[in-house]
Amino acid sequence: MSAPAGAEPSGFLWAAGPVAEMQRAHFFQIVGWMAVVVVPLFLALPVILWRYRAGAGDTYRPEWQFNRLAEWAIWGIPILVVAVLGVTLWRYTHALDPYAPLGPDPLEVQLVLTQDDFVFLYPGQDVALVDRLLIPAGRGLRLRMTSDSVMQSVIIPRLGGQVYAMAGMVTELNLQADAPGLYQGRNTQYSGRGFPGHVFTAEAVAPDSFDARLAELTEGAPALDPGAYDRLLSFGDHGPRAYAGLAPDFFERVVEKYAGPLHAMEKASE
């Protein structure tokens, strides 16, 4: 397994970027509002059970079945809470749109998922990293994804996510790390025997050392030619590795492999 030993929790509650931070804030906001509906039940139930238990001798009105005030409360309060939550949902859903770029100049990375590996392509730098994502801290990342295999779903819990990657289609995930560090990412959609180990490491480095680190990782690496790529597609986890040299339309070719004539027609009509 190529994951770092998970000494620290990797959930979004331990947010390390603006997306996960906003998800966490949204999470607790909902819990707070829902308490308005839930807490009264927890307070009232024990009282009611005690007071109206058989043999307690409290008022018994077997035909009582309606009270206008109670009716207003039990419809009105949930409606108000859902109305408030609806507004926050609309706002947060747009703020957390995974397609919305973070910052004016996000780093463009493409991701091809094979059945057991993550292949990150850096078209600007002409290099590729397997099971390792290098990003500059404090700068947005625009990850465009597709699958060269079954449908999968990509998340880096402490930074944010997740979005599906599907063959013949391109989806997008915009993320950002606040500070340098290692963050585990993974596929969450069952993809076969290798699924538990279908992880990668996102390494965030200071922006000024990004180029040097990328060069260091890919120095002397072979090109990602068709032969090398076919070996990646073969079964099994191939672990972190690097490639220098990349066909310029590598990503598009993977997409079009599946999209076929239909996709070409759609493109022509655009």
Place this chain on the structure above:
Amino acid sequence: MNWLGILEWHDIVFLRAWQHPSSSELVAAGAGGIVVLGALAALLLITAKHWWRPLWRDWLTSLDHKKIGIMYIVLATVMLARGIIEANVMRLQQLLAVDAPGYLSHEHFAQLFSTHGTIMIFFVAMPLLTGIINFVMPLQIGARDVSFPLLNAVSLALTAAGAALLMVSLVIGKFSTGGWSGYPSFTEKPFSPGAGVDYWIWALTPASIGSTLTGLNFAVTIYKQRAPGMDLFRMPLFCWVSLCTSILMIFAMAPLTLATLMLALDRYAGFHFFTNAAGGDVMNYANLFWLFGHPEVYILILPAFGIWSEVFSTFSGKTLYGYTSLVYATMAIAVLSFTVWLHHFFTMGQSADVNAAFGMATMLIGVPTGVKVYDWLLTMVFGRIRFRVPMLYANYFLLTFVLGGVTGVLLANPGVDFSVHNSLFLVAHFHNMLIPGTLFAMFAGFHFWFPKAMGFRLHEGLGQLAFWLLAPGFLLAFFPLYALGLMGGMRRMAVWSDPSFTPWLAAAMLGAMLILAGLCVLALQLVVSIRQREALAVPVGDPWDGRSLEWAGPAPPFEWNFPVPPEVRSRDAFNDMKRDGRAHSAPERYHDIVMPKNSAVAPLLGLGAAICGFAVTWHIWWLTIASLLGLMAVTVARSFVTNVEKTIPADEVERMHRAWLDRASATPAIPRRLEATTDNRGKAEVPGT
């Protein structure tokens, strides 16, 4: 030509274990052994006790809705045992597999989560609720049977055929690893080449067709068979939820049948509905599946809401608070359930506008659901609450269900869903809804209506003990999963790399064991109750001071339910009859009663469907064709049978009914405080009369 299709000797689980004796294969062989030995033991017992004839005559060929309902519940019970054992096997694997391989192979683990989900949804929850509706609803509306008794038996047979195929898959071959939702493209031929996905397809297809037919049958029954005076707004709430569930079944099962058949065409005939290439689109599958899948959630929960309504009202000795609100809330939930399917894949890349619209629609369902919770709470106000077993489950449900509601609202928010989709947080959420919601409702309903069905109560003490094992068991088994999900733990993981998960997984393991223990106590309770059936008998038929018509007759009920259609003047019809002194009275005149005759059609169709499913799974084409021809032959032959009804003469009806009336008048009525004692013979004391 190969007479066995693609089936080979080493597909048999025992030979596999012999050839590759790993711990994983030995567990599989053990499971296969339980199936084979269990089946053999059942056959021997039936033969030794000479039960074949009564089994065939009184049960398998019976078209009586009550017996069909009971058979649904028996089927579900067998499958529930398997589902819970599988859950424990998986829990143990996850506990042992922190930075270690555990004792199951990844593939075996994947088969287990696939069968567990498939079984629990389609062969436990669905048969349980279908069985209970089958038994209760016609009695509650004052009908003699459902509108289409033979169709009812056929639905059961088709469901049983699917269940049989699932059991066979434990012995021959391997099951799908694609989860209960069977998402392509993973379940397409290139990625799942074996017979496993085909097992899944052919187990689900007959069961889903059976459910569609059940929905039609129940809906027509409720519309057409109600007793005189039983207006829609006088129906017990359980009948309302049955109606809504039926409507959901009619419209929601079809997309599933379609999706599995389209997947079958992809796999067998080289079609490209959901493949990666050649214009196939996995997103179409996701839409079709959840177009079924979300209404399905409410198919599972609405009957539970009906049971809770009956339980809160009966054991508070009080009419339901906010009946009209509850009816409208139920209808609102049923309608809204068709508008939210997209929330199962917020993560598929659609725009924020689309996600937000579906997220808000989802949260909207929280409103009628919240109303229901408070209606039940207020039903207890001004009541006299009796803590019988169903009432324990009911109150536990209120407390835990609202917590599941909170996590449901969280998941309805796309922003939050992005971070916990596919995680154990989600797994915890839906178990939170389906165990205290659906399963415990079925247990409550089981305790509640068992005396009516069988003529004796279940042992109260053992029922309470089972509850006190199941209640903490559920909390321990699933609340740690919320925490694990927030810590980044994903679903369907055969092994873990994070040691901080261990304590949470250990707690969950303990919870799963408590649930298994609870199930064992329920089995013990059944045995003890059967042995003490004389002492626990409630022949007069009203052990709980019931309020609706199913309690009006003896326990067990007459085959024909009511000697004459009861006259309904209000809601809580039987309660009012008791107050007016109309209960336990003879009609002015008795009439001949026409009832459906027994029919072998349903068991034959079920057998044919099971054989056909097996044959097509293993590409045994001659057998596929033969079984299809058999299915057609049985159907055609039935259409020539004109003598399908029997008449029970008025004298016979009168004799049986008067015998029961005599017994009722000789039985002392008991006050509620003696309800759980052997003084309870099924006649309730009515205060003020």
